[in-house]
Amino acid sequence: MKKILSTFVIAVCCMFMAMPVQAQLIKWGVKGGVNMTKIDWDGGYKGNKESSTGFFIGPMAELTIPIVGLGVDGAVLLSQRGKDDLKQIGAEVPINLKYTIGLGSLLGVYVAAGPDFFFDFKKKDNIDRKAQVGLNLGVGVKLIKHLQVGVNYQFPMGDSFTWKNAVDAVGAKNKTWQISAAYLF
Secondary structure, eight states: OHHHHHHHHHHHHHHHHHHHHHHHHEEEEEEEEEEEEEEEEGGGOOSOOOEEEEEEEEEEEEEEOTTTOEEEEEEOEEEEESOGGGOEEEEEEEEEEEEEEESSSSEEEEEEEEEEEEEEOOOBTTEEEOOEEEEEEEEEEEETTTEEEEEEEEEESSOSEEEEOSSOEEEEEEEEEEEEEEEEO
């Protein structure tokens, strides 16, 4: 019984001593940037294929294993894609596996990949909005331990929405380039 109690006390003490180290592994911050979206219509529909710009902003978190450089980051972003009647405003939740190569304490380069979930807020009569699941691929730099600048490409795994015209319904995908900046505290 004494061995079990001693082991438990040592484990609790080690856990509390390790907490400051773990607190440094998780960083919180804010992320924002520009969306550049192009609509890809199913079946070669001759509709609007022009690129449009939007924005995204919201809180983010990053968990990194320091020596290995492997980590995970996630965010909950208010995001706007598309334009005119096809504009989507909603919540975007990207979750990325991130690998960072440190080039000293002031600079690092990273690559990231993972799923992206988008939930549209707006409802229009002739457009059937869908929750979208996509894939992120990105690269970027970490500067001065707090600032991150990156470029990301998102492509949907299914239709982003369906536009119902007079004849039939046409599906479309929002393919998006993102330029982002994040500040981690």
